Amino acid sequence: MVMVQSFSTERYRRRRIVNRTVLALSIAATVFGLFWLAWILWTLLSNGIASINLQLFSQMTPPPGGKGGLLNAIFGSVLMTLVGTVAGTPIGILAGTYLAEFSYGNKFGQVIQFINDILLSAPSIIIGLFVYELLVVRMGHFSGWAGCVALAIIVIPVVVRTTVDMLNLVPNALREAAAALGTPKWKVITMISYRAALQGMLTGVMLAVARVSGETAPLLFTALNNQFWNTDLDRPMANLPVVIFQFALSPYDDWQQLAWGGALLITAAILLLNIVSRSLANLSNLK
């Protein structure tokens, strides 16, 4: 009896030690994950803050070694992100509407949903290659339009996904109540479903904006870069990510400093968008 007793406490102790070790390891893993986030943000802040001044927002990207700002790149990024989002959002919302409201889980709907999820995680550089073949080769030169199209193609799957998710959360009773009053389906969807899901869909659009505003690879193949002020989407267009890429890898100190400034700017904007859109989503969950 005594033997059994001692055996089981021994075993119990070992189980407890294993448990404690694993718990400690999982806490360590969490700290490890947060550590990188803190380190990256700190690096950006300490290196980039010196470049955040009026010059950054008022002057063009300089020639090698010179002083200047990022005005043309900021403008190009904002413009292409805006056009890409404005073009991609309605497409994404309508495609998502089909999946959530019309497909009733049929084969076609399942296939589209599946493909959409693949596109959502597909490497963005592939999208860049696609648009390069589609537009740049045909037009014979890099252009802002090609950049917009590439960004729109990246926006679409994000918006489709959130639209489907959000419309699926709308209670069917709402739709049935409207339908019982004789409301045609398109009105039920636009007046009832969309309104009920509005905040969630808005979150999706903001997340899509956050996603595309940091995209570099697809722009490298489409909009490329432009050292000068340019508002013509038919010509190569400066944009923050590509400028950061080129300046950071250059041997000039001034250029590298500007790259850090741009990196801080872009990250701050994206993190802000992320936080705002997520708190918006929570607001709608509370309702």
Added chain:
Amino acid sequence: MSGQNVADKLFFGATVGFACLVLLILCGVIFSLVSGAAPALRTFGFGFLTSEVWNPVTEKFGAAVPIYGTLVTSIIAMIIGIPVSFGIAFFITELCPPILKRPLGIAIELLAGIPSIIYGIWGLFVLAPILQSTVQPFLINTLGNIPVIGNLFAGPPLGIGVLTAGIILGIMVLPFITSIMRDVFETVPPMLKESAYGLGATTWEVAWNVVLPYTRVGVIGGIMLGLGRAMGETMAVTFVIGNAHRIATSLMAPGATISSALANEFTEAVGDTYLSSLIALGFVLFVITFLVLTAAKIMLIRLQRQTGS
């Protein structure tokens, strides 16, 4: 009434049309890659996949080096990413005090939100010098002396290279794998866990013997999704891998991945064969990631069916 009918038809038509557009985009991607890659594939045949040569001067190209680089960096990323993601997901779902759950979730999302180029610039200017001065000499002096494995850790500490790229990829895939693991862990019915606790199981035993077997398919799906991300990641890798077209046994040596070769060389490529070879590389990347992502998706769908959610 007929006006409403027309509006209904138009609206339905628009939604179907744009749903088809999603399909069209995928077809367009495949078609444009195939047609762009055709000249190179016709010239080099299947040898393109196995040849190590990458010589713009003689216009001889092979994909073996970038494919190797893509696989090795992704494997390193998974070695780092999987256990850490599991740890974080385990902490969030089983241990974390409720008040910390949301801030932690947001922090993980922010890590996912940081653009790839930021990881790149940070990796090149901050992480690589630190690896060069501390971690790499340590690895070379310890693991480098072991007979067979030592070859992986031989050579001078350059800072940039395959290992550094793998480490950064590991950090980048953390949030993706973590958030999927967290989501699938939360699908486990509380009843299952409680009955295990009722039998006297420890937290770890519940996680290992109840939660993990129940969510296995989903966990593997999440890992594959992370793998797909790691393989296609471009800018972060481009900054730190060194872009050298040769296969070195040492992980410290510079190398190239498919995406880094594309980002580095595409805009400077002259000559149709060169450009076509780069597009062929893109096609190879597309095929690999497509297969991995499809497998991931199928597994996640299977878990969904199983839990009925």
